[in-house]
Amino acid sequence: MNIEIHSLSKRFNKEWIFQSLSLNVASGDKIGVIGSNGSGKSTFIKLLSGAELPSKGEIKYHFSNSEIEAAKIYKSIIFTAPYIDLIEELSCKELIDFHLKFKSFQDGLTPDSFIELVYLRDAENKYIKNFSSGMKQRLKLGLAICSQSKLLLLDEPCSNLDAKGIELYHHLMDKYNPNRTTIIGSNEQKNELYKIEKTIRITDYK
Numbered sequence: 001m002n003i004e005i006h007s008l009s010k011r012f013n014k015e016w017i018f019q020s021l022s023l024n025v026a027s028g029d030k031i032g033v034i035g036s037n038g039s040g041k042s043t044f045i046k047l048l049s050g051a052e053l054p055s056k057g058e059i060k061y062h063f064s065n066s067e068i069e070a071a072k073i074y075k076s077i078i079f080t081a082p083y084i085d086l087i088e089e090l091s092c093k094e095l096i097d098f099h100l101k102f103k104s105f106q107d108g109l110t111p112d113s114f115i116e117l118v119y120l121r122d123a124e125n126k127y128i129k130n131f132s133s134g135m136k137q138r139l140k141l142g143l144a145i146c147s148q149s150k151l152l153l154l155d156e157p158c159s160n161l162d163a164k165g166i167e168l169y170h171h172l173m174d175k176y177n178p179n180r181t182t183i184i185g186s187n188e189q190k191n192e193l194y195k196i197e198k199t200i201r202i203t204d205y206k
Contacts, residue, residue, distance in 0.1 A: 001063050001076060001150035001181045002027050003048070008057035010043055017043050018205040021057070030182045032193045035202040041185040042081065044202055045155050048183060049079040063150055078103065080144040081155035081185075086136055088129035092120055095128055096143070103147040106176055118142035118168065133160040138168060145172040152177060155185040158192045166191050 003025035010017045017040040025031060035041040046052040048059065050073055061068040061076070068076060087095060096111050105114060115124050118138045123131065131139070137160040144152060158166055173194050186192035193199070 001025075001061060001068075003151070003181070004060040004062070006058050006060075008044075008047065008059065009055050010040070010047060010052070011055045016055075016206070018202055019056075021200075021202075021205045023200065025181060025183070027063075027181055028179050030195060030197045031184070032196040032199040033183060033185045033202055034188050034193075034199050036187050039202050041187075041202045042083075042155050045079070045081070045153050045183065045185045048151075049077055049153050050074060051079070061151070076150040077153060078144045078147055078149040078151070079153040079155075080140045080157075082133075082137060082159040083155075084140065086128045086140065088127065091127050092124045092131075092139065095139070099143050099147070103143075103149065105146055106148055109146055114142060114146060117146070117172075119164070134162060134165055137161055138165055141169055142172060146176050150181065152180050152182045153184075154182070154192075156187070156189075156192060157184065158189055170194050 005021060005023040008021040009019040021044070033041045033044055043052065047054055050070070061073055063076065087098065090098060092115065093111065096114065100111070115121055120135065120139060123135060128136065141157055144154065157169055161169065184192060184196060
């Protein structure tokens with residue numbers, strides 16, 4: 001997926017979070033959006049996902065030389081972040097089945113092999129509300145990275161992960177995300193900016 005970002009600006013009340021951000025993202029690019037907490041990087045990624053609307057500017061998405069309609073862009077995007085909630089009343093297996101109604105796993109993965117992959121075999125029948133923060137983050141990252149999409153958006157992917165979880169994140173990115181257009185938000189943690197080819201600092205657009 002190619003993305004054209006033209007003079008993107010966002011403000012809350014009278015405060016501009018960032019202004020006049022323009023960027024061309026080529027298909028397969030891996031870009032990091034860096035900045036401290038509260039700097040606006042999460043807001044920028046939400047705008048890319050369509051979860052929020054810009055105050056000014058526009059975002060255009062293209063695939064195979066055709067523009068994707070704004071109303072249909074959600075079909076081509078996967079976005080996850082620590083602040084995105086899972087459905088806590090579902091068990092792990094039920095949540096995976098629910099997710100697969102909207103997005104398919106990449107070739108070769110089944111619900112059973114996925115549970116094994118993200119180290120949740122012992123918790124497959126446990127309710128999400130009883131998961132630790134690290135277990136929830138492994139599940140969210142796994143569902144995002146291992147599912148089919150044209151654009152992957154990750155915000156602070158290593159939040160709540162221990163060393164084993166970070167190792168899993170790197171493995172998933174190596175195996176299931178070699179060529180997909182990817183944008184990662186981070187407060188400059190090297191573990192999060194794994195194989196990132198270019199970074200933009202959101203505070204440069206204040």
